Amino acid sequence: MDERIHRHAEVLVDWSARIKAGDDVVLRVDDGAHDLAVAVAEKLGERGANVLPTYPSKEVEAAYIRGHDGDFEADPEFELAMLERADSVLSLRGQCNTAAEAAAPGDKRAAYKKSRQEARAARLATDWVSTLHPTRAHAQQAGMGYEQYKDFVYEAILRDWEELADEMANMKDLLDEGSEVRLVKEDTDLTMSIEGRSAINSAASVAYGSHNLPSGEVFTAPANPEGEVYFDVPMTHDGVRIQGVHLTFEDGEVTDWSAETGEQALEDVLTTDEGARRLGELGIGMNRGIDRFTDSILFDEKMGDTVHLAVGRAYGSCLPEGEEGNQSAVHVDMITDMSENSWMEIDGEVVQRDGTFRWEDGFEE
Template sequence: MDERVREHAEVLVDWSARVEAGDDVVVSVAEDAHELGVAVAEALGERGANVTALYGSSEVSRAYLKGVEARVEGEADDDDAETGADAAVEADDFDADPEVERAMFEAADAYLRIGGGRNTTATADVGRKTRQAYAKARQGVREARMDTDWVSTVHPTRSLAQQAGMAYEEYRDFVYDAVLRDWESLAEEMAQMKEILDAGEEVRIVTERDGAPDTDVTMSIAGRTAVNSAASVAYDSHNLPSGEVFTAPYDTEGEAFFDVPMTIDATRVRNVHLVFEGGQVVDFAAEAGEDALADILDTDPGARRLGELGIGMNRGIDRFTDSILFDEKMGDTVHLAVGRAYDACLSEGESGNDSAVHVDMITDVSADSRMEVDGEVVQRNGTFRWEEGFEE
């Protein structure tokens, strides 16, 4: 076993999840993440935790959802049936409260999700409306899972390397450069951005393309708390790798262009343009994957409002890989997410934007850009004001 696998497991268990003796830990292991799953189990055993292991297979999920589509299509009356199973499946066709799974997460102290499946688009032939209905039906399970000390990471696999357009050995080095960081030092640096956002009231992001603005968007952050996402639940951070500072904006106005390609709901999406008025998306376009974007925005009313503003600060991530886990943390990027806001950014008792989805979209701010907080430039062309080379 590559020694970096064990180091990854130790960071996940100790720094990220802060697992202690006696904790009940649910570990979901994807098809090709077996090696990291073994290393994590060993680390948990050494620390005196209790382990429940799940098989986190996207291929199993696909089989289940295709089975639901077949059942719903078979039950539909031929005279009243719509054109396909995709349109027929609704949230009511799933158990709205899967008791066993919900109870498992309610009893757990921590949940570790280790991604790394065989096929990054395993559910591509499942209808989008089926996937949306499944997400809505499982909201109670999702909330119980998010109430744990949960952390999501990935084991470098050949399928992820292929998606990133990299050789397998090259991709492994990329992953470990992003994961095996001096997280304490990075947390100290990111605390500067958190302090600025916590004290701020309005953020403005401007980017230019071909000499003209393609993004000019403002959003309120007054009363919100930014999260220093330093890859640990101690920082209200739940991804490994991480390396971003994020908050929950509202009252968004203007236009935003997202030039980093991404896969959304198993569909390749590129060059997204969103127009905000009165805090919500009123118009949108995409060079590719526009139908998938439309389905996301139509999930529920909250899907047309922002749930997150995130600022990438992990310089160990040096290229885009079509994986949101890495791409949104990359230095020189900013991302906005439509959908659900994270409770960690909200005051006690406050209800933020609610939705069954949370979909991030990324823009490259390495050139011809600036980010202002209350009118003061805090980042220009990807360089923060405390970094060498910052230009007023």
């Protein structure tokens, strides 16, 4: 087994999830992530945790949704009981077929997700962490050879997370102290309020309020977006490629949308429920170990030259006490490349221009 798999498992268990003796851990293993699951299970055993492995499959899920009449019941009690008992849920992604979800109709997929909000909430209430084991399918999706893709994945994951956390604290401070963010580039001029919000320094650890490995972003929950934004980075959602998305916001809600590719899939997202047409997240990518787009949101949204916005559910950790925030069955991130002819302002001050942050060498006012 590649020695880096063991290092990946150690980072996940110790730095990211902070597993302790006696913790009840649900280990969700994709069909292509078996080797990582073996390494993680060994680490969990060494830490004295209690482990329940589960093997969700996107292909199996799509088959179930496809065969169902579409009138899904609420979450099964046995699944809720498992998640409500868990201290941590570790999701080891790594599919053998990255388009497996496309086998189920979009309207049924949306109905299925709406039916599972209680289980999702129970999972999000744990110290959950999601990571990815490199597979040939993901390498193909990224347009890379398998060995090249493995090097890319481990470069993003096996890094000095404390050092990156210190750097990202600069952006967290700016967002915490700010009131309004403005994004400007071709086909984009969008303002949004961040008044009273708290930004998350997402340094790949639950200790930082972060739940993805790799991570390397600072994010918050914006409100009242106005203007237009163009997302030029391709993405795959539920097995469908979406690219060239243009959204127009008025009074805080998407009023017009288009996509050069996958417009029906985009419409399926935005019509899931009322909250799907409002913003749940503004995220700023800061992981310089991710140096190219790979058509995986787990990596692409963390890239240093990007900003992403998510329509749908907001993270409560970013909101003032007592504020519920945007509610939705979906949370779908879309990315815009800020590396050229672009800038981001906070309260009228440019904090990133052409992908370079104000504290980095080469920044120009």
